Amino acid sequence: MIKRITVFLLGLLLLIPIHGLAAADSAISVDMHYLVVSPAEDGSTNLMNMVNYTNTTAEEFKGDGTGEAILNVTIPKGAIGFTFLDNKIAQKQVDSGFITTDPIPANQTVVLPYSYRVAKDKEISLTFDYPVQMIQILVPEGMGSIEFKNVTATNQGLFKMDDQNYQGYSVEGIQAQQSFTMVYDKGKQPSPSETQTSNMQGVSATDGNVTKTAPAFHNPGHLRMWSQSPLRSWDPHVFLIVMSAIIIAALSYFAYFRMKAMAEEKRLGADKEESAFKNLMAKQKAILDKILELEEIYGEGNMTEEDYQAKLAAYKQHLVQVKMNLRQFVE
Template sequence: MSHLYTRKYYILLLMMIPLIFLLSFSYVAMGKSKDSFHMKFKHLIISGEGTTLKIYEIITFENPANQNLPEKITFTSTLPQGATNLVFEKAEELEQLPKGFTATFDTGDQTSTDISYSYEIPDFNSDRTLSFTQNYDVDTLNILIPAAMNLSIASERFTTNEPVTINDNTYKYYTAKDVKAEEPLDIQFLLKPATDDMAGMNMGGSTQPVISKQAPQFHNPGHIRVWYQSPLRSMNPHIFLIILGVVVISGIALYIRYRMMEQERLEASRNEKDDLFDKLLLKQKVLMQKIVEMDEAHQKGNIPESVYRDKRNAYKEQLIHVKLQLRELTE
């Protein structure tokens, strides 16, 4: 009989082992998902000034388990070789490394959050290949280049999309999906040389004969001959010079007046930009508050999952557009 009970307990223990394993695995997975994060979106917005390439990055961090992110996140980013002038917008701690930086920032206790930073690549006056090493998996990596900029990229990893218009500005739009951590990502930036319409023009020399050394000092015979061969020969040359002088002086006066009016217009435009900047800051605050409220309502079960996702993604899209507008206003 004792052997029978021992056998039953043994069988029961064997049956419980898979259950214990599953419970342990679930606990570990929950612990990892609570403390982990991944990059859902990464936007590289390219601009330039002179021979300096400016890169502005916006990253969306998300908890894959749809739980709140840790209160603070510390992450490391590798920058392209030669990057300088790193500016991080909301880092609480920032340590620059030989090839990048490590930053700590507050997530706001949300399921996802955005951070942004910028840097520059100097002496960018010819085609160049830049290596972008991702320290974490990225679901979607986008590159936006102003359509008016003489710059494009070549990379087998990226798909060229239709140009996208954001706030009346058109961008060339490239996308790479499912970029893995440490995956080699070499992007060739191609500069299109500006056309020089004057290049190669051959300005012919004068066919006028050599002026005699006996010519009067002020009324050169060559000048007189050119004048009487021109359509203006019926006009007194001295009156013509007076009229020409009046036109030149009037042109200078009009140019000065134009510059003054342009200065007044720029001043008015600057005031309008300041007003727009304040409105955008308010809109950004409102959108972030709405996202927080949506997260809280969703956690309480007051909003269906589909409605929550659609509205939250819409708010996030608006927030990115607002941040792009703010970035353009501060450049």
């Protein structure tokens, strides 16, 4: 189980927050903290963490300048079996937890994976050295439930990840040095109302067990894609709203000018038809006038029979053609 959960958490390395950046007065913020809680073989509680620490400034973060520590990470008092899961990151254990010693580049994120155990039936008190946007606590299905104290928690219901179902809880907006307590009971399973995976509206509870479900987690694959994109500094929800507004405006703009162009084409077409009709009517009148003039000339004896018949036939042929063209406007 420990290996399975470790692989699951490593798959979340690049996840980003869904609610934007942390407080502007802190150089370091915890964008997202994933915590998988499960029973260990010796009866203690195993806690596996995957935490994103982001340098929100435009300068390299080198800690507070008072020592070699870059990041200070506190783990619960009395925790045992501490294990750091990334040998590429320099870290040292201290009395309160551990520290990292590698500077964090400007506007970059470092992901710290680590685990520890807490004695059986002992309350788990969590304290954070930096502001935390969101912590998502996951309990494998059938392995118990969690009650929260001194914090508002939201039950995310059941969701599936890597062929394993998890009961999810989330806590948002945790301040630096703020503490809250979790009570993990591996023998107490969530009630049916807590394990639903429907799209019910979420209701959070304070100082107690969470009793109603919230919308399911964001798809981790989508979050990973977002974290790898150049737009990762945006709040995804705000970006979605902005892009939707732009798309709607673009479609409206296109539709307006398309309709305007069609109306103009229709008007020009009507003008062309009217012009062509008037032109044909004028030709018809001119041919009829020519035929009358031809008859007058012939009647006065100023034209031979042969010339008269030849010109009359030509005028009539032309008149027939004009009338055929006029028919398309009147039929």
